[in-house]
Amino acid sequence: MYGQERLVGSLYFLSCEQAMLTKKSLTESGVEFGQGAQVGVIPFHVAFEKVIADPIETEDTDDEGRPVYLIFRFVPDLGELQVAKTMMEKDGLDVENLPEVPVFYSAKEADGARTVFLSHEDCIKNVQETESRQDAGIESIALADLPQLLSGPNEVRLCRVADPHSCGA
Numbered sequence: 001m002y003g004q005e006r007l008v009g010s011l012y013f014l015s016c017e018q019a020m021l022t023k024k025s026l027t028e029s030g031v032e033f034g035q036g037a038q039v040g041v042i043p044f045h046v047a048f049e050k051v052i053a054d055p056i057e058t059e060d061t062d063d064e065g066r067p068v069y070l071i072f073r074f075v076p077d078l079g080e081l082q083v084a085k086t087m088m089e090k091d092g093l094d095v096e097n098l099p100e101v102p103v104f105y106s107a108k109e110a111d112g113a114r115t116v117f118l119s120h121e122d123c124i125k126n127v128q129e130t131e132s133r134q135d136a137g138i139e140s141i142a143l144a145d146l147p148q149l150l151s152g153p154n155e156v157r158l159c160r161v162a163d164p165h166s167c168g169a
Helices: 016-028 044-053 078-090 120-134
Strands: 056-061 067-074 104-109 112-114
Touching: none
Parallel strands: none
Antiparallel strands: 056 067, 067 104, 104 112
């Protein structure tokens, strides 16, 4: 969220080491932190509850022109990508030519949270709806094949998507 003259917010990492490295990198690059800046460990569901309570406004709008808010976005670090690559190799998948980066996000619109791609069919439908709303192509997104992370109204399911127009088919 934006304060009067400063940007106030939080970053959440799945890796404490990655959080410390990011803080160190930002500090060395001259970014000023407030006195309360710290790196701590909290459960995933607590981080999710915090970002649900204070979502980030995006440039997108819904069909009625109301703003869409970013609730959660996950971008893995290189170590997590290597683990995913190793798991894919064990499954016999080609890992040498992966053009995409695993990412998932959830967006909050006026009528509730919008989930990411739930299945091959939902992926196609979501891409078509996004493109028709924004009149723009959606970037290639790859999502790891993982079990459902959350249940209830804020559920997020992930699927592997190499090309969003074919959903990796």
